[in-house]
Amino acid sequence: MISYLYLKYLHMGCVALSGAGFLLRGVWMLTDSPCLQQRAVRVLPHLIDTILLGSAIAMAVVSAQYPFAVNWLTAKLVGLLIYIGCGTMALKRARSKAQRAVFLVAALGAFAYIVSVALARSPLGFFAWLAEAASATLPAAA
Template sequence: MTYLTLKYLHIGCVVLSGTGFFLRGVWMLRESPWLQKKVVRVLPHIVDTVLLASAIAMAVISAQYPFAADWLTAKLIALLVYIGCGAMALKRGRSKQQRALFLVAALVAFAYIVSVASTRNPLGFLAWFA
């Protein structure tokens, strides 16, 4: 598989993953029964696995790795923040208000990750304020 094919696969999974997370967050806030559907519980894991696998493959092909490329390090750290906030938003938050705050924080982290990837600058959209 070529780098360009992996890149488009990765971008497609980013769109699916982000859209799916946002939708599940809205459903969580509305207490929608859609959250209990099997496809809603399984599909995000499949998409995120392909997303991670394509990211690793692109890193290997391009020989750019976290802790060697500063923008990839920033993406990796932000990914961990996104995962933590996302888990709190969808499962572990104690109240709906707390879940909503974590949902917003996760979406900001997601936007930051996309901006870092787009600019290959570890500041991402924060560079506008620097």
């Protein structure tokens, strides 16, 4: 049986490759680079994302933690759907470069949110520090 730790490292590696690849393709799209037409550039992201999704599902099964049962996993799933939607608009569907740039930034924000949720294991993700900072500065109730 595959260990959870192995799946986690596989997943984290694919997250890094997927995010870096998406950013690179976004830059290439904005600069009209011919690199986008290379076969590997068109195929590799699908392979990496398939392994990424497969490792996520395997970790959920091994740990018995599932979206809609664990709130931070639900937040990651919602973030993933936003990331996919914005990413599709950024790389393929938006009509102008300006629109593509806006969707690229939105997709990268969604990606950062997903990673922050995973690190914090909180649906607040990087917003958790705001809640902590706010609660630390509030005077205690008398």
